[in-house]
Amino acid sequence: MKKTGNKGRGKFIFLCAVVFAAVFAASACLKIICTPSELQKYNVEWTPEIGCVKTDLPYGAEPANKFDLYLPANNSKKTYRLAVHLHAGGFTTGDKSDDAKILKWLCSKGYVAAGINYTLRNESNPKANVYSQSVEIKNSIPAIVKQAGKLGYRLDAMAVSGGSAGGTLAMLYAYRDAQESPLPVKMLFEAVGPPSFYPQDWAPYGLDKDPQAAASLFSIMSGNDIQPAILGTQAYENAIKPISAFKWINSSSVPTVCAYGVHDKVCPFASVRHLVKALQDNKVQHEYIEFPHSGHGLQNDDKLNILYMQKVEEYLNRYMPVE
Amino acid sequence: MISKKRIYILFGVAAAAFVLGRLAVRGLLNMLLGGTLFGGNIL
Numbered sequence: 551m552k553k554t555g556n557k558g559r560g561k562f563i564f565l566c567a568v569v570f571a572a573v574f575a576a577s578a579c580l581k582i583i584c585t586p587s588e589l590q591k592y593n594v595e596w597t598p599e600i601g602c603v604k605t606d607l608p609y610g611a612e613p614a615n616k617f618d619l620y621l622p623a624n625n626s627k628k629t630y631r632l633a634v635h636l637h638a639g640g641f642t643t644g645d646k647s648d649d650a651k652i653l654k655w656l657c658s659k660g661y662v663a664a665g666i667n668y669t670l671r672n673e674s675n676p677k678a679n680v681y682s683q684s685v686e687i688k689n690s691i692p693a694i695v696k697q698a699g700k701l702g703y704r705l706d707a708m709a710v711s712g713g714s715a716g717g718t719l720a721m722l723y724a725y726r727d728a729q730e731s732p733l734p735v736k737m738l739f740e741a742v743g744p745p746s747f748y749p750q751d752w753a754p755y756g757l758d759k760d761p762q763a764a765a766s767l768f769s770i771m772s773g774n775d776i777q778p779a780i781l782g783t784q785a786y787e788n789a790i791k792p793i794s795a796f797k798w799i800n801s802s803s804v805p806t807v808c809a810y811g812v813h814d815k816v817c818p819f820a821s822v823r824h825l826v827k828a829l830q831d832n833k834v835q836h837e838y839i840e841f842p843h844s845g846h847g848l849q850n851d852d853k854l855n856i857l858y859m860q861k862v863e864e865y866l867n868r869y870m871p872v873e
Numbered sequence: 874m875i876s877k878k879r880i881y882i883l884f885g886v887a888a889a890a891f892v893l894g895r896l897a898v899r900g901l902l903n904m905l906l907g908g909t910l911f912g913g914n915i916l
Contacts, residue, residue: 562879569883570890577894754907813907843914845907850899852914 588856593651594658599623601657604701609666609693615686617666617694618646620657625702631870632694632708632733633661636687636716640816641680641771642671644715660872662703666690668719671770679773680793684722691723692732708733709870711862714817714846717743717808721795721825724804737869739807739862742846744817745796747771749781751820799828805835807865809858811844837861
């Protein structure tokens with residue numbers, strides 16, 4: 551009798567374990583897969599009625615100098631507006647195809663959308679750095695304008711955007727290079743792109759306590775030879791200016807929507823205050839959205855993710871209206 | 874035939890697994906990218 555009872559209890563414990571494992575796995579998968587319903591409208595079902603994609607169009611001599619163009623199906627308009635989105639990947643990885651979702655959404659709104667590759671820093675390209683990448687992006691825009699024109703889409707204005715590393719490059723184009731752009735830059739939107747490079751702000755990497763490591767990393771990123779002795783001096787300011795987006799902000803800078811996570815370990819949150827201060831001091835029209843529970847993925851604040859996209863759409867409608 | 878008590882226990886186990894599954898993903902992402910375990914999105 552007792553044996554039967556033990557056997558029954560054993561079976562039940564096994565059943566509990568199976569149920570736990572199945573529900574745990576299903577719940578984890580749902581958490582990864584599910585998008586909040588308010589964000590689903592930015593996930594466009596791509597059809598020929600929306601547009602077409604021209605991939606791997608060249609803009610320079612380097613193998614990575616390629617861009618994809620997302621062209622609206624309606625090609626009867628006199629002029630179009632360009633929306634550029636630059637991919638993430640820590641300046642060392644990533645591809646323009648990673649941003650297909652947002653590029654398709656921008657195209658569905660009537661913009662000619664472009665995803666641009668740039669030479670990533672890796673073993674094959676040890677000399678690539680944030681500055682050289684920003685120069686490649688700058689050089690790509692005239693080629694995009696020319697190519698779009700050839701395909702029957704005459705461009706007359708642009709917005710630039712990006713995420714993480716792409717956010718930094720987008721800011722550099724909007725704040726540093728806009729004056730030389732073949733198209734007037736109307737606005738910028740970006741998320742989690744490092745805007746400044748001061749060792750004391752880069753504590754998650756230990757750079758606040760290790761001048762040698764700080765000098766080494768920022769030398770690599772800027773492409774300039776930075777010695778620990780110059781940290782904190784004007785010479786250091788000069789050395790990092792070419793890659794420090796916030797330093798280029800002035801009263802004529804373009805309207806900006808930006809988002810950052812308070813607990814970001816990749817783009818240290820302390821580095822963001824310089825950007826926010828520069829936008830405020832120069833009275834630049836902007837929306838700064840701070841995600842109090844999130845890190846680099848802006849992953850724990852869905853309501854603010856929705857707000858970010860709403861603001862992006864609001865700014866696009868205001869500064870880049872599609873006629 | 875499974876008793877009522879055991880059905881309640883099974884529901885409890887399933888609820889705990891549901892919460893822990895989501896927290897595990899959140900915890901893993903927080904470890905990689907930064908973030909808090911609680912607050913923000915429900916679970």
